[in-house]
Amino acid sequence: MASSTPQPPPVDEKSQPAHQPSQPFELNLQHGHKDLVQAITFNTYGDRCATGSVDGKIRVFNRHKDGTWRICDTWTAHGGEVLELQWLPATVYPNVLASLGTEGWFRLWAEDPSATPGRRFCAGRTSSGRPIFDTRSSSSRGGSSSSGSSSSNSTYRSFSMTHNDETKHTHLALLTTEGRLTVWETEQPEALNEYTSMDEFLVIPQRPQRGQETAFKVVFDPNPEPCYAALRAGVPTDALGLAVAAMDVVRIYRSRDVVAASYGLDTPKKEFYLAAEVTGHRGLVRDIAWAPGNIRGYDMIATACQDGYARVFRLDTPLDSSSSGGAAAATTTTTNGHGSWAASTLITPEKSLQQHRAAVASLGSASPSTKDDNDDGGSGSSTAHPHPHHHTHHHHHTHHQHHPSSLSASLASKAASGSSSSGAGGGADSRLRTIQPGQPGTVAHTAREISRLDNSRTPVWRVGFDDDGQILGTTGDDGKLLCYRQTPDGSWAKSSEMMMMKTRMAAP
Known part of the structure; x- marks a missing residue:
């Protein structure tokens, strides 16, 4: 009986060398998870992929020179579903992966390259790996929980990490279901096992009601330093930027230098102030992305909203001394x-x-x-x-x-x-940060909507920029990946559309 699978057409060996792969990059792999994949992330170079499932397992894949993806390791990372994953910068931490579970645990996983495949991220004898650092908001773990977190029963729902190449310190932002944002900094340069609290405040005026649907997302400014227009306006070169999506409002925070009392001594530190607030969403903001490549002189932030639109906002720092306290x-x-x-x-x-x-x-x-x-x-x-x-x-x-x-x-x-x-x-x-023009060390920011992208009126769940900030991708309930590019007038227009189709093989 003949096979029903169609035979591929013959290929001339002279026209296609054997050492050259026909498709250098193809992410068509069987992830192997027994449940729904909730999170996925790539490293800086795009040759490592990590997936997180609802069953709490993480699987890491490596792309080889022939273009194929092969599994590197799999382990049980959380007791619940994996909400978010992030590779740390490959130039500093090429083998460190951060994860957040629905039970509220944030964990850092370090790979042991000398271990055998399948056991590289697992330091214990069981399939459950042993992280190099973990913490949650409801209890102290590893000396990392803040003094105010023990009184709160809310769990972490979003995180973001960034690394300062000059100071060699890593910053961690954790956002809870009550809208409490905590920012941590490593105590020692390039040491990820000890953190100290930088700042802690609320991003919403009041906590959500019991049973109310919530949406929280936090992301750091991915650029090494603020754009040149912000530097001219008075933003320090080492200032941190945070974009927070809390329910249906997006808030932008910047850091400033202040003085705090510690053991009777006044020491300088950083705290965050509310730089801009973006309203107008007619639903929950599910995701937020900060565009890299701020050499353009301004920042861009994209949001994915439940109302069926992906919005792009432009963040400027006007040179107005009256609104920035003389900065x-x-x-x-x-x-x-x-x-x-x-x-x-x-x-x-x-x-x-x-x-x-x-x-x-x-x-x-x-x-x-x-x-x-x-x-x-x-x-x-x-x-x-x-x-x-x-x-x-x-x-x-x-x-x-x-x-x-x-x-x-x-x-x-x-x-x-x-x-x-x-x-x-x-x-x-723990108080709510509000916009206070004229305060010392603050710089006025303005945010305006430049594009509203329709997603067939279906909820948008994910939004993200490429490494250069030139391409914007969105996904939603329609199952399509929509890519947008910026036009010469500054607005964004759809450039391509991709979708996945499930086909059923015909019976022989």
Whole structure:
């Protein structure tokens, strides 16, 4: 009996060399999961793929030179479904994978290349691997849970990680089902087993009601540093950016330098402020993506909404000193009154440390009555008074005035302004961050919608940019992958459409 499978046409050996694969990249593999695949992620180079299933298992695949994908390891990572996966930067941590489960556990998995395939991520004797770091919000684990997390029974629902190439520190953001966002930083450079809390605050005014459908997503700015327009406006070069989708609202946060009390000493640290708020979604925001490649001078953020639209927003930093508390004037105004593109006007971490020392010295020479007056006057109007007396003879005093005053204000008005939300007390950290124009160290941001992409009026679940920020991909209930490109006028238009079709083989 003849086979029913059609024979492929003959191929001339001269026209196609044997060493050249016909399809160099093909992700047509049998993932092997016994349940629905919930999460999937690729590494920086695109040659490693990790999949997470509803049954709590993670499978890692490697792409070989012949273009085929072969399984590297599989293990039980969580007691519930795997919600999110992320490979850490391959240039720093080529073998580290982060995962988050529906039970609330966040875990880091490190590969042992010397182990046999199938046992590389499993450090124990069973199929359940042993992570190098894990934590959850309801209990302390490995010295990583914050003091305020033990009183909350909410679980983590989203996470994001980023690495600073200059400081060699890794930052971790964890978002709970109650809308509480916690940002961690590694205590030692390139050490992933110990973290310290940077900031903790709420992203929604009140927690969702019991039984209410929720949607939370957090993502770091993937760019090494802010765009040049933001640097001109006064954003420090080492500032962190966070985009948070909480229910039907998207909020953008930036970090600023403040001073906090630790063991009786005032030490500089970073805290996040609300830079922009995006409204207008008529449903839950399921996913959010921050576009890489901000050399264009502005940032782009895409959202996937339950109302059937994928939206693209443009994030700008206007050069308006009245709306940014003097930040724009401090970094762009020179002696001739024109804007400056010089690198000396940028606020680097070294410059911030020097300004902090000068602020502490000037505060130490101030009288107690001056400190009391600053406390009563508030941080908005009293921050510019102490420091300019020492720099009125300098031509660039407007550049040195802004950040020392912000640090001095944090020292002088802890109970009234910056330090009340920077970590002195547990209750202050949990308050909702609101937009406060004119606060020291903040820079005004504006967000506007540039494209609204229809997905056949079906809910959109996933959205993401490519590594250059030139292609936007969305997926939804229609089972299609839609790709968009940016047009010369700045809007986005559909460029391609892909879909998966299940075919049934005919019976012989």
